[in-house]
Amino acid sequence: MSSPIRTERHDNVLVIISDNPPVNALGQAVRQGLKKGIEEALGDDEIQAVVIRCDGRTFFAGADITEFGKPSQGPNLPQALDAMEASDKPVVAAIHGTALGGGCEVALACHYRVAVPSAKLGLPEVKLGLIPGAAGTQRLPRLVGAEAALPLVAIGNPIPAKKAEAIGLVDAIVGEDSLEADAIAFAKSKIGQPVPRASEGTANQDGVKNPDIFDQFRAKNGRKMRGFDAPNAAIEAVKAAGELPYAEGVKKERELFMNLMTGSQSKAMRHYFFAERAANKIEDVAPDTPLISINKVGIIGAGTMGGGIAMNFLSAGIPVTILEMAQDALDRGTSVMRKNYENTAKRGRMTMEQIEGAMGILSPTLEYGDLADCDLVIEAVYENMDVKKEVFAKLDEVVKQGAILASNTSYLDVNEIATATQRPGYVLGLHFFSPANVMKLLEIVRGEKTRDDVLATCMKLAKKIGKVAAVSGVCPGFIGNRMLSKRQEQANALIMQGANYWDVDDVLLEFGFPMGPFQMGDLAGIDIGWHRDPSKVTTVREALCAAGRFGQKNGKGFYDYDEARQRTPSDEVKQIIADFAAKEGHEQREISKNEIRERLLYPMVNEGAKILDEGMAQRASDIDVVWINGYGWPLYTGGPMHWAEEVGLDKIVDGLERHGLEASEALKGYAALEGGFRALR
Ligand code: T1G
Secondary structure (H helix, E strand, O other): OOOOOEEEEEEEEEEEOOOOOOOOOOOOHHHHHHHHHHHHHHEEEEEOOOEEOOOOOOOOEEHHHHHHHOOOOOOOOHHHHHHHOOOOOOOOOOEEEEEOHHHHHHHHOOEEEEEEEOOOOOHHHHOOOOOOOOOHHHHHHHHHHHHHHHHHOOOOOEEEEEHHHHHHOOOOOOOOHHHHHHHHHHHHHHHOOOOOHHHHHOOOOOHHHHHHHHHHHHHHHHHEEEEEEEEHHHHHHHHHHOOOOOOHHHHHHHHHHHHOOOOOHHHHHHHHHHHHHHOOOOOOOOOOOOOOOOEEEEOOOHHHHHHHHEEEEEEHOOOOEOOOOHHHHHHHHHHHHHHHHHHHHHOOOOOHHHHHHHHHOOOOOOOOHHHHHOOOEEEOOOOHHHHHHHHHHHHHHHOOOOOOOEEEEOOHHHHHHHHHOHHHHHEEEEEEEOOOOOEEEEEOOOOOOOHHHHHHHHHHHHHOOOOEEEEEEOOOOOOOHHHHHHHHHHHHHHHHHOOOHHHHHHHHEEEEEOOOOHHHHHOOOOOOOOOOOOOOOOOOOHHHOOOOOOEEOEEEEEEEEEEOOOOEEEEHHHHHHHHHHHHHHOOOOOOOOHHHHHHHHHHHHHHHHHHHHOOOOHHHHHHHHHHHHOOOOHHHHHOOHHHHHHHHHHHHHHHHHHHHOOOHHHHHHHHHHOOOHOOOO
8 A cells, every 4th residue: 555655856855745634644654654754865865955744634633543542553653753853954844734733743843844824733632631642742842932832732722823933833934825835945945054953942941930830820721621631741741841851851741641541531532532523424314415505594583592593603604684573672682692792802702803794794683574585594482382383384484495494492392393384304403502602512403304405404504603513313302401301300309318419519510510400500590480479389499489599699599609609508408408308208318429420420321322222312422422512521531421331331220220210221232232332233
């Protein structure tokens, strides 16, 4: 098989080229070819300089993640890069696309780096639960300084070429369409000069002179690093670059890297990397299904959901016509959208010009007729079947044939909604999560009659508006809410049986969720939907409302809150719950945190197994994608289904039965199979 690496001579410059689609991952053949190309350049006196570049859409985008966990085949990347850096002939990295991970490390081992303006560079290994493993944590700080290196290595977001040039990672920005020629010219200009080696750099003295930067970085980024192992290892590695000689620093990096590579978090996060990409694929829809062009979107309802949904399309440059029933609601909705954008701008994530651009393609209206030429209309009206069917019947009359009609319902039967139209093939659910302009998850709910092109179009559109989508079948609560209801049922049962409600929240917090159900209730407001009659108490919530406990909004709900909204468990609430339980005839007892965790999470896995078995989710990893992106399931455990397999499905079956809960036939079936949830049933 021909090597993905070839070399071309341009006078006294050897260009080493990789052609390894889709992203020039540094698999074994590429590493082999790279090593050979470097040896060719070093062994030929005619050659006085080297350029390394890639064909296709990007410079090397990192190690080949599919090789991880398998016996490694040489040559290893660090050795190939050391040989290259040791050369006295100038080696130039010619960067386009995304030079990521090992790709960025290849560039760091080159003596110079030139990039086109649209290029990005980064070390995203922490997003896979790793840190760079080819000396990136030791070369980068020596090149750009520890302070500039820290976010790149420990947070893992790539930076644009311009920023990379500003911190000294890139030496020159070259023409977008003349990368190779400019890189060759740059290489020629360096012939005869001593070559700069990142491993010999001293820019990281800032970390030595000001050792506080590491603790300051941890303090600033604590929340997003919470529970993850890799970011702390990354900080340690960058710190070592300022404290140890290069060779020892590389050893330290290797030790930290191997620890992570063999740990559960990286396995989980690599699982998620492929899970998110697999979710884009719809098993029984041909990948080349022709798509419907979506040039104009209609949104019905300018409330929290409608406005948030609209913002996703406006931010992607897709014009939106938003409809309300009354002018004041319409005005309120559009002003909330503008305020949301302005808040984003205050955080430096948008310019005022971008805000005007987005708001400039928004057309508010009170007339259904203005939706006639929309290619997609999404309703976000009151969650009531009759109301939805009325809206869809109206849309069916007004909106052009061939347009997609979508419901943002969070649990209603999309098949029944479709019966209100003459075009059931063009009807599906697009379930956004609140706040819709922020939450990444989109559940695409496939009706019995939903056409393949409609489904494929919405999956592609999801990516365009920056959402992570998964296809769900039609069942109450689809994938996410159906499993959430099982956790909520147990949370309520547990406090009736004597569990401390703060233990329930703390178990989920300690597991890695952003918050527990009772904290969530206080945040949203316990009195939402309350009938306001303190004498009528049929639930714990009504008992709390009757006691004037509405949540954070009035300083007390399940918890008491201080001015900084710090929560404290309340004896009054514990007593209210105990009294309510006694009235309902529940025996109360001490309940351990271990029992709480099993009773909260195992029923979710059980429901996930049923969802999978019923075909309501295409694959178990789609369920992981839903829960990580829609409900804050901790990424470093891979999602409910991956986590369950790591726990052991048979252990989960036993745990359910031990707590008097029913293990479904579906879960028991998967538990009995070698491949668990990955096995076809
Ligand atoms: N290895 C193997 N396959 C990869 C890959 C990789 N590094 N990156 C992408 N793919 C596949 C992906 O699965 C998909 O396959 C296709 O390419 C298109 O990807 C040694 C140890 C580069 C920004 O973490 O961030 O280097 O689904 O759909 O949206 O120290 O892919 O088509 O079959 O994502 O345009 C570090 C991971 C690795 C970069 C392109 N590198 N990749 O995004 O396309 S660890 C990364 C990405 C490492 C070193 C360490 C993105 C992208 P399929 P895509 P995209």
